[in-house]
Amino acid sequence: MSVISVNNISKKYIIKHQGKQQANVKDAMSGFTNALFGGRNKVEDEEFWALTDISFEVEKGDRLGLIGSNGAGKSTLLKILSRITEPTSGNIRMKGRLASLLEVGTGFHQELTGRENIYLNGAILGMRRTEINKHFDAIVDFAGIERFLDTPVKRYSSGMYVRLGFAIAAHLEPEILIVDEVLAVGDADFQKKSLGKMKDVSNSGRTLLFVSHNLTAVQGLCNKGAFLQHGKLKSFGEVGNVINEYVQSVSKFKLSQTWATPEIAPGTDDIRIKRIEIRPTVELKTSYIDVRIPLKIELEFWSMIEDADLNISVFLYTMAGECIFNIGSNPKNMKKGIVRGEVDIPGSFLNDGSYYLSVMIVKDSATPLFFFEDAIAFEIQDFREETAWYGKWPGAIRPLFIPVNTWQQELL
Amino acid sequence: MDSSSKEVLISNGKSALHYWREVWQSRELFWILAKRDILVRYKQTVLGVAWSIIRPLLTALVMVFAFGKIAKLDEDTSIAYMLVVMPGVIVWLFFSQSLAQISNSIVGNTNLVSKVYFPRLIVPLSSLMIGLLDAIIAFGLFVLLCFWYQYIPDWKIIFAPVFMFLAYMGAFGFGLIAAVLNVKYRDVGQIIPFMIQFGYFVSPIAYTSELVQTNLNQTSYGDWFYLLYTINPVAGSIDGLRWSLLGDFSAFNFQSFISLVIFDIVTLVISIRMFRKNENSFVDYI
Numbered sequence: 004m005s006v007i008s009v010n011n012i013s014k015k016y017i018i019k020h021q022g023k024q025q026a027n028v029k030d031a032m033s034g035f036t037n038a039l040f041g042g043r044n045k046v047e048d049e050e051f052w053a054l055t056d057i058s059f060e061v062e063k064g065d066r067l068g069l070i071g072s073n074g075a076g077k078s079t080l081l082k083i084l085s086r087i088t089e090p091t092s093g094n095i096r097m098k099g100r101l102a103s104l105l106e107v108g109t110g111f112h113q114e115l116t117g118r119e120n121i122y123l124n125g126a127i128l129g130m131r132r133t134e135i136n137k138h139f140d141a142i143v144d145f146a147g148i149e150r151f152l153d154t155p156v157k158r159y160s161s162g163m164y165v166r167l168g169f170a171i172a173a174h175l176e177p178e179i180l181i182v183d184e185v186l187a188v189g190d191a192d193f194q195k196k197s198l199g200k201m202k203d204v205s206n207s208g209r210t211l212l213f214v215s216h217n218l219t220a221v222q223g224l225c226n227k228g229a230f231l232q233h234g235k236l237k238s239f240g241e242v243g244n245v246i247n248e249y250v251q252s253v254s255k256f257k258l259s260q261t262w263a264t265p266e267i268a269p270g271t272d273d274i275r276i277k278r279i280e281i282r283p284t285v286e287l288k289t290s291y292i293d294v295r296i297p298l299k300i301e302l303e304f305w306s307m308i309e310d311a312d313l314n315i316s317v318f319l320y321t322m323a324g325e326c327i328f329n330i331g332s333n334p335k336n337m338k339k340g341i342v343r344g345e346v347d348i349p350g351s352f353l354n355d356g357s358y359y360l361s362v363m364i365v366k367d368s369a370t371p372l373f374f375f376e377d378a379i380a381f382e383i384q385d386f387r388e389e390t391a392w393y394g395k396w397p398g399a400i401r402p403l404f405i406p407v408n409t410w411q412q413e414l415l
Numbered sequence: 416m417d418s419s420s421k422e423v424l425i426s427n428g429k430s431a432l433h434y435w436r437e438v439w440q441s442r443e444l445f446w447i448l449a450k451r452d453i454l455v456r457y458k459q460t461v462l463g464v465a466w467s468i469i470r471p472l473l474t475a476l477v478m479v480f481a482f483g484k485i486a487k488l489d490e491d492t493s494i495a496y497m498l499v500v501m502p503g504v505i506v507w508l509f510f511s512q513s514l515a516q517i518s519n520s521i522v523g524n525t526n527l528v529s530k531v532y533f534p535r536l537i538v539p540l541s542s543l544m545i546g547l548l549d550a551i552i553a554f555g556l557f558v559l560l561c562f563w564y565q566y567i568p569d570w571k572i573i574f575a576p577v578f579m580f581l582a583y584m585g586a587f588g589f590g591l592i593a594a595v596l597n598v599k600y601r602d603v604g605q606i607i608p609f610m611i612q613f614g615y616f617v618s619p620i621a622y623t624s625e626l627v628q629t630n631l632n633q634t635s636y637g638d639w640f641y642l643l644y645t646i647n648p649v650a651g652s653i654d655g656l657r658w659s660l661l662g663d664f665s666a667f668n669f670q671s672f673i674s675l676v677i678f679d680i681v682t683l684v685i686s687i688r689m690f691r692k693n694e695n696s697f698v699d700y701i
Contacts, residue, residue, distance in 0.1 A: 016699065082698065086425055086532035089695035094426035101423070109530045112451055114458040119451075126447040127531050155458070 006179060006210050007061040007084070012093035014054040014079050014234075053079040054234045057093070061227070066211040068225035068242055070218065070249050075231040077214045078183065081105065084212065085181055099178030099210070102129055106183070108168025113157035117148055117167060120156055124171045138174040146170035165193065173200045179210045194394045198224070218246055219355075219385040220393035243289075250291045250384060258282065258381055265305045274364050274373040277303040277341060281360075281379050284347070293386040294401055297350035300379075302362055303343045303415075313337045313372075314365050315344045315410055321399050322357040332410025334368050344412035351403035354396055355385035434691070438534045445537050449544035452516075456545065464552075471553040475504045482621035494664055495564040498557075502656040503620035505553045509579065510586050510649050511611045513546040517590030518607045522597050525701050535694040539594055543587060550579060557660070571659040578655035581675055585648030588682025595689045599700045618649040623657070624668055641670075651675025 054076045061067050069077045082088045084095065085103035110127040111120050121142055125135040135142075143149055146167040148159075156164060182201065201224055205211050215221055221228065221242065228245030230237045230252075238248045259280035262268035268275040283296045292298070302315060316331035332344060359380040364372045385396065457463045475497060482488045483496040520542040521528060521535070528535065554575075561568065597603040619627060627644055631637040644650060651671035658667045 083425065086423070086695075087529065088698045089427050090425065091427055094424060097423045097425065103531065105530045110527045112455060114455045115451065119454065123447055123451055126444045127527060127533070129531075129533070132443055 068221035102177035518593035591686035
């Protein structure tokens with residue numbers, strides 16, 4: 004049975020341009036009277052479609068994860084579903100009591116005490132007084148603010164504030180729960196707690212709509228996914244497939260580069276790069292690389308030097324530009340021709356995140372012949388099993404100490 | 416209540432199917448928002464609720480001094496001028512405060528309106544409660560003053576709530592229009608305080624409508640000016656309250672009463688329609 008049925012939802016916003024914005028008194032007056040009497044504005048403004056023609060169904064008990072880049076329309080869709088704003092066209096049918104949690108502590112008043120704010124926030128989220136009374140002790144306990152119950156929340160630390168806000172929301176008992184990126188706030192401990200609570204919600208058979216940039220959390224919590232791009236629904240269905248498609252579409256990384264002739268290839272008079280590639284060494288079940296997958300870096304270059312001791316060196320960086328490691332091969336005597344080298348990056352070594360790498364070709368272990376910077380960029384997705392925690396795993400590497408084969412090189 | 420059977424339809428330009436039922440169901444939120452406004456108001460003040468007495472008392476004293484003693488309006492009144500001024504002060508403070516609150520209610524609650532759904536009408540409705548509480552306290556002050564001046568109002572006092580209600584409706588209708596416009600045009604937020612300041616002088620707070628009529632009759636087009644004067648809903652409310660509280664002091668002013676009722680009905684109809692038409696898109700413009 005579908006509890007939410009979204010039919011051809013579109014949402015238009017009017018973007019006012021600074022220059023045109025009621026430049027004279029006459030325009031301003033006509034805008035004002037039109038607002039009063041419901042006429043149309045003569046001033047032409049640019050239309051922006053935040054959502055176009057979105058349709059999907061959510062079954063009872065589904066946990067739907069909404070994913071997409073910034074500006075894809077996720078928040079607009081949530082706002083329409085939460086009835087905060089109306090769609091420009093289309094309609095939504097919804098069965099059951101709905102609560103939306105677009106931020107933690109909505110409507111908290113700084114001057115009021117913790118106790119007063121529990122009742123205020125509860126009522127705003129749609130709880131009845133009797134319900135709040137029933138859960139009052141549990142809320143206070145969950146938030147851990149017993150001692151400060153009668154202190155105005157303006158004196159709370161930001162941590163206490165967020166905990167109290169979440170504690171109230173966590174004790175809502177709606178049939179449909181809509182949650183926006185609330186997990187982005189708070190420390191790791193709080194994120195763990197809140198995700199655990201969301202898991203409870205989903206396990207209890209209620210319907211959950213969840214927006215997050217944290218794909219790990221979406222994967223762990225949701226059974227269905229919806230991928231929005233530029234206001235359109237790109238894909239909808241089983242969460243793994245949807246995440247696949249999303250990751251593929253946003254990945255702007257170059258996993259290989261090839262040059263046909265030395266003339267156009269990057270390099271110097273001594274060295275010209277022919278090909279550089281990073282690829283998984285096992286067959287992938289997904290369309291992306293996750294933390295378990297072993298990788299191989301391959302490099303081919305034209306060597307124009309008759310006879311030299313060459314070695315190759317690779318530098319791996321995080322997106323922030325921090326070097327994680329540098330491995331060089333042993334120098335090897337090479338004739339003129341095409342030289343090929345490869346190095347393995349074992350699976351379960353790098354953490355999830357984005358990386359780029361540079362390679363350097365060195366002569367006689369001392370003279371750099373060519374430093375090929377930012378040669379390749381790639382992204383590693385998270386993978387976790389049997390865990391209740393989906394926060395970002397810290398660090399650039401996540402090693403499971405596996406013996407490493409370093410550079411091999413040969414003359415082709 | 417079986418909520419699971421309830422189906423909600425979200426589409427363009429339609430407020431909820433059972434609009435008024437939903438408003439009624441949100442009465443707990445109504446009370447808690449009203450309570451919030453009242454609780455917050457005197458936080459961190461030394462005198463607290465006493466301010467609700469000090470304000471009307473000081474206003475009335477200044478009026479008695481300026482209009483009664485200096486302008487010598489108190490010379491030919493049969494009862495203490497303080498008692499003549501009080502109904503004016505009660506209505507005026509109630510009306511002006513409610514108007515200011517309600518016209519700012521949507522914009523002032525942006526954090527709620529942009530994050531949670533509830534029938535939006537709850538916000539302006541609840542913002543009036545604070546003024547109502549003040550009016551009740553000011554009314555208590557009037558009763559005390561009656562003891563002080565040893566004056567006993569007659570049976571007509573039972574109509575006092577009627578005129579307070581009509582004043583409330585006037586402030587609600589007019590303020591609600593302002594609240595809707597204020598979402599898009601913040602100019603309204605600038606105009607309202609000015610209108611309140613202006614209204615202070617054209618409303619019969621420290622003088623009476625009889626006086627206005629007598630003086631206007633001596634000028635050409637006096638009837639037209641008087642008609643214009645009675646369009647002000649505050650005039651009708653004050654006249655009515657004086658009639659009900661001050662015994663034989665003032666006769667019932669039909670002209671200002673009728674224009675008050677017309678004003679209330681017209682603004683209420685327009686404002687509710689405007690509000691329902693715009694409430695679902697507040698967040699897009701706020």
